[in-house]
Amino acid sequence: MRLFVALNPPTEVLRALGEAVDRGRSHGRPLRWTHSDDWHITLVFLGEVEEERLPVLTEAIGAAARTQRPLSLAVEGWGRFPPRGRRSSVLWAGVTGDLDALDALARGMRRAARSVRIPVERRPYVPHLTVARSRPPSDLAEVVEDLGELRGARWRARDVHLIESRPGSADRYRTVQTWALGWEADSERPPELDTP
Template sequence: MRLFVALTPPAAVVDAVLGAREPGLRHTPDLHWTRPDGWHLTLAFLGEVPDDLLPGLTGALGAAVGEHDPFDLTVDGWGVFPHPHRDRAAVLWAGVGGDTGALAALSADLRAAASAAGLPGEDRIYVPHLTVARSRPPRDLTGLLSELGNGPQAPWPARDVHLVESRPGREDRYRTARTWALGWKTDPGRPPERSTA
């Protein structure tokens, strides 16, 4: 299974990003604009996970999530990868603000849990974002960024973390395999795992 761990944006965030990207759709319609039902904030990319590692991995990830209390984020502004090269950008993204310290700590602990469970370590610098569009080949997105303006802004309460299976080529590309409540270890009223049905 090809897996990653992520936060899913609430409806208010999705609506804010959809509204803010409208000028971009008119300005640069030939970009590959991603579908809102696939938007997610990746916390840890796990890659292909062998079946024999899944039980230990899910236990370690769930335990790591339980150690972190819920926190509040915002979706805030636009950016591109590779940063800061607007003239040869491959990805347009919506940025994330708010309690980014708590977000970075959660991401680091999830990466460490995955590594301890036997997966290769991920050493990329963590840049939280929602991928809104892609360009292949990379191109100058300076005009698009100017047209988009300051970008979306909306509150994002982070309460649950999802283990997501990526299934490229399928209509339902992303399938939630597990959902854990942030802070379940310190709040007895929060069940550790939520149903994905």
């Protein structure tokens, strides 16, 4: 199973992002635009995981999720990978809000994977939603300009999802399991954590 852990923005946030992306689609540059069903904020990519390892993995992820709190997030701004130079292969929408807590959540998910001997990348975490790919890499500056300003509504991310990626399938992503972030489920959490 090819797996990753992610946050899924709500429908209204994805709809607003779709409207913004439509402006870029009209640009003449040949890009592979991703579908809104593919838009998520990856916390950690796990790669191929044997199905028999799923119970220990889900236990570790669930324990990590319970240590974190819900996050106030928004989709805002555009970026590219690689970020420097004139040629990029990925165009993405950025994420703002509780970024320190989001980074801690991503680190917690990486630790959970490593604790059950699933190797994960150690590069710095950059939260984003991939909206297009360029093959071969190209200068995406004009596309970013055509996309214009991106300022999305805030939402409260309350759950993390373990997702199976199934390339070539009609249902490309399948949610394997979902966990509420711990402080949301804890009735004794401080009330100020409920405010966005």
